[in-house]
Amino acid sequence: MADKKLPFSKEQLEAIIENHPTPFHIYDEKAIRENARAFKKAFSWNEGFKEYYAIKAAPNPYLMKILREEGFGIDCSSTAELELAKRVGMSGDEIILTSNDTPAHEFQLAKDMGAIINLDDISHIEYVEKHVGLPETICMRYNPGDLKQGNLIIGHPEDAKYGFTHEQMIEGYLMLKEKGVKHFGIHTMVASNELDPSYFVETAELLFKLIVEVYEKTGIRIEFANLGGGIGIPYRPEEKAVDLKFVSAGIKKLYEEMIAGNGLAPLKIFFELGRAITGPFGYLVTKVRHIKNTYKSFAGLDACMANLMRPALYGAYHHITVVGKENDEAKYKYDVTGSLCENNDKFAIGRLLPKIEPNDIVVIHDAGAHGHSMGFQYNGKLRSAELLLRENGDVAQIRRAETLDDYFSTLDFPGVKDFQV
Ligand SMILES: *Cc1c(COP(=O)(O)O)cnc(C)c1O
Numbered sequence: 001m002a003d004k005k006l007p008f009s010k011e012q013l014e015a016i017i018e019n020h021p022t023p024f025h026i027y028d029e030k031a032i033r034e035n036a037r038a039f040k041k042a043f044s045w046n047e048g049f050k051e052y053y054a055i056k057a058a059p060n061p062y063l064m065k066i067l068r069e070e071g072f073g074i075d076c077s078s079t080a081e082l083e084l085a086k087r088v089g090m091s092g093d094e095i096i097l098t099s100n101d102t103p104a105h106e107f108q109l110a111k112d113m114g115a116i117i118n119l120d121d122i123s124h125i126e127y128v129e130k131h132v133g134l135p136e137t138i139c140m141r142y143n144p145g146d147l148k149q150g151n152l153i154i155g156h157p158e159d160a161k162y163g164f165t166h167e168q169m170i171e172g173y174l175m176l177k178e179k180g181v182k183h184f185g186i187h188t189m190v191a192s193n194e195l196d197p198s199y200f201v202e203t204a205e206l207l208f209k210l211i212v213e214v215y216e217k218t219g220i221r222i223e224f225a226n227l228g229g230g231i232g233i234p235y236r237p238e239e240k241a242v243d244l245k246f247v248s249a250g251i252k253k254l255y256e257e258m259i260a261g262n263g264l265a266p267l268k269i270f271f272e273l274g275r276a277i278t279g280p281f282g283y284l285v286t287k288v289r290h291i292k293n294t295y296k297s298f299a300g301l302d303a304c305m306a307n308l309m310r311p312a313l314y315g316a317y318h319h320i321t322v323v324g325k326e327n328d329e330a331k332y333k334y335d336v337t338g339s340l341c342e343n344n345d346k347f348a349i350g351r352l353l354p355k356i357e358p359n360d361i362v363v364i365h366d367a368g369a370h371g372h373s374m375g376f377q378y379n380g381k382l383r384s385a386e387l388l389l390r391e392n393g394d395v396a397q398i399r400r401a402e403t404l405d406d407y408f409s410t411l412d413f414p415g416v417k418d419f420q421v
Helices: 010-019 029-042 061-069 079-087 104-113 124-132 166-179 197-218 245-262 275-281 310-314 405-406
Strands: 025-027 050-054 071-078 096-097 116-119 137-142 185-187 224-226 268-272 282-293 296-299 321-322 332-336 346-353 361-364 385-389 395-399
Touching: 010 282, 010 361, 025 029, 025 268, 025 275, 029 050, 029 061, 029 197, 029 245, 029 275, 050 275, 061 071, 061 079, 061 395, 071 079, 079 096, 079 104, 079 197, 096 104, 104 116, 104 124, 116 124, 124 166, 137 166, 166 185, 166 197, 185 197, 197 224, 197 245, 275 282, 310 346, 321 346
Parallel strands: 025 385, 050 071, 050 268, 071 096, 096 116, 116 137, 137 185, 185 224, 224 268, 296 332
Antiparallel strands: 025 282, 282 296, 282 361, 321 361, 332 346, 385 395
């Protein structure tokens, strides 16, 4: 069977662990940069093309800096994420706010920063006008309802809480125009972790159709189309990565026919991908604590679902490498578990692996997006450190692990927060 490779040898990893106790997340800078460049290159035909990295996938300023150097903007969906963008010096159209159920102060912050605001509902037009004042540029999120098949994680569009209906889109553009908005964008996101490349071409077609309709019905020329996030990654070794050249060529053809063909060029193409940008290039490195044999065999790690909750949350597959045993036969069946008092705290169930022993190093793949950032402190579990494997092979700590002091820092109970021996 195909296997997944690691960007470090066993010896390199052991040396890293000497300075940085497990568990930790480690990101591969070289691979992230190469991937970012390939992505940009695939869409270089489109002037103004931009990927806004969905910062919720891995909100670390060191990673943001790398992606910014590669020409990416960021997509925020909360006040804290906007603040992070501000604190690393980002502003203006480097940032998109795609949030939902948004409070006024968040719209205000986005407007103050000059970020592109992407509205999630028609009622937000008057809400923003009243509380903040409408900016000159605005985008709206389209929910195509039953015009588009959903996928597993996001579900059917008509059940999703996001976006405007078709009629609301037309009505929304008319309202915005009347209220003096000058520049318009359109957005949709109807899938998450989708591996079928034609899905994204069809999504572009759906938006391009609407762009033409909006022009015909309102006279508005939409300037950018944000195709959202949702490009999947091959979590399983036998899966294939989405062919970006295929996606780009398909979108280009539609662009020429529907956008340029109707005199609606130039139109800037945006994405706001998270997973496809950093997902495959982050690893959760952990060590085996105990092997337990009862009705099943359990390999208990020093990491738990607080470090990576996708398997427990969605039953998601994450590939596992037992470091140094890559060539051993995978003929032992394990539930690979964490230490949380929740029986779904399992990274894998019934996974065939080489024979595992305490102190083995176990690497969990594809943790570079929606991994560390989904962490939580339930059961008193502390979030782990984040490391960066630099292009020259050096390792930098880009976020320290949480400590008990962090854990108790929000409790103003005498003696608890500032414990004195
Ligand atoms: C989560 C999210 C993304 C990123 O999704 P990926 O699956 O990581 O590509 C993009 N846009 C919005 C609005 C999101 O909520």
